[in-house]
Amino acid sequence: xxxxxxxxxxxxxxxxxxxxxxxxxxxxxxxxxxxxxxxxxxxxxxxxxxxxxxxxxxxxxxxxxxxxxxxxxxxxxxxxxxxxxxxxxxxxxxxxxxxxxxxxxxxxxxxxxxxxxxxxxxxxxxxxxxxxxxxxxxxxxxxxxxxxxxxxxxxxxxxxxxxxxxxxxxxxxxxxxxxxxxxxxxxxxxxxxxxxxxxxxxxxxxxxxxxxxxxxxxxxxxxxxxxxxxxxxxxxxxxxxxxxxxxxxxxxxxxxxxxxxxxxxxxxxxxxx
Numbered sequence: 001x002x003x004x005x006x007x008x009x010x011x012x013x014x015x016x017x018x019x020x021x022x023x024x025x026x027x028x029x030x031x032x033x034x035x036x037x038x039x040x041x042x043x044x045x046x047x048x049x050x051x052x053x054x055x056x057x058x059x060x061x062x063x064x065x066x067x068x069x070x071x072x073x074x075x076x077x078x079x080x081x082x083x084x085x086x087x088x089x090x091x092x093x094x095x096x097x098x099x100x101x102x103x104x105x106x107x108x109x110x111x112x113x114x115x116x117x118x119x120x121x122x123x124x125x126x127x128x129x130x131x132x133x134x135x136x137x138x139x140x141x142x143x144x145x146x147x148x149x150x151x152x153x154x155x156x157x158x159x160x161x162x163x164x165x166x167x168x169x170x171x172x173x174x175x176x177x178x179x180x181x182x183x184x185x186x187x188x189x190x191x192x193x194x195x196x197x198x199x200x201x202x203x204x205x206x207x208x209x210x211x212x213x214x215x216x217x218x219x220x221x222x223x224x225x226x227x228x229x230x231x232x233x234x235x236x237x238x239x240x241x242x243x244x245x246x247x248x249x250x251x252x253x254x255x256x257x258x259x260x261x262x263x264x265x266x267x268x269x270x271x272x273x
Contacts, residue, residue, distance in 0.1 A: 058103040058156035060187040060207070062149065067203040069194045071108035076101035077186065077272045082120040084273060088128065089230035092175040093271050095124045095163070096182025103156050104190050109146050118142070125163075128175070133162045174228040177221065181234050182271065184211070184218060188241075189268045192261040205252040208260055212245050237267050 077097050085091045098121045105113035118139055125134040138159060145151040160183070167176035191207055219242070225231045240263035248256060 058099075058107070058153045058160070060211070061100065061103040061107050061190065062153050063203075063207050063210075067194075067207075071104070071110055072194060073113075075190065075193045076104060076113075076117070079116045079120040081272065082123050085124065088175060089178055089234075090271075091124045091127050092167075092178035093182035093234065095121060095128065096179040096184070097186040097272055098124065099156070099160060099163075099179070099183050100186035100190060103187075106142060106146075106152050106156065107149060111146070114142060115139075128167075130163060130166055133159060133166065174225050174231045177218075177225060177231055178234055181218060181222075181238075184214065185238075185264065185268055185271065187211075188260070188264045192257070192264055205257060208257065209248070209250075209252055212248065215241065215245055234271075237270055240266055 077094065079098075082094065082098070085094050098117055102114065102117040102121060105117055118134065122131070122134045125131055138155070141155050142152065145155065160179075163179055164176050167173065167179065188208070188211060191204065191211075194204070215238075219235065219238070222231055222235050226235065241260070244256070244259045244263045252260075
């Protein structure tokens with residue numbers, strides 16, 4: 001996906017700058033090196049602010065569907081809740097949540113739920129001036145590809161990319177981060193609730209452990225925006241999850257999964273009301 005641009009571009013940029021400086025004398029190199037590092041840092045910032053920074057909920061839910069667990073009605077955020085979100089921050093967070101719910105319904109071909117969640121997302125997107133992203137074209141593309149899971153993941157991932165890019169490019173990076181955070185929380189919630197005993201489903205532990213890296217990345221990219229009260233408030237909500245992940249190793253026990261489930265339930269209950 002698009003975030004891989006950073007992985008490939010930055011090493012090339014660093015290599016290029018280093019190569020240019022190799023022909024200069026030693027006195028000039030010290031000054032040049034500082035300039036080059038500043039240029040790389042600036043470019044990294046510019047690239048990152050326009051690229052969705054984490055695996056999208058569609059990609060996470062796709063991992064779940066590969067585990068062959070069935071769709072469970074009623075665990076997603078009820079679409080009626082979309083009318084309860086009156087602030088931009090609440091709308092952004094739950095736009096992310098509904099994005100995960102849409103991915104869940106779409107990848108399991110629950111057609112009516114797909115329509116319901118598209119409607120909820122569209123309502124919130126309209127309030128955030130993003131109606132062009134979630135228009136009839138998106139509806140049509142999803143309907144046309146119900147039987148092509150790979151294509152569906154691509155369509156939904158593109159929608160998330162466009163959401164993040166739109167907010168970032170319109171100086172609303174804090175809201176963009178809240179969308180990302182909301183999607184991450186709901187994706188984790190769905191992961192821990194796809195079975196009454198998630199720890200008994202082979203592969204669930206792997207999915208949950210893999211999300212540790214994306215969680216840590218999310219905390220990192222929010223640091224420059226912690227002076228925004230909405231970002232700070234949301235990140236503070238994640239403290240229980242942070243404590244659980246800090247105590248994990250390279251594998252999960254049944255107790256670890258129970259702790260993750262409890263932490264994510266508490267976080268979600270405060271944003272999905």
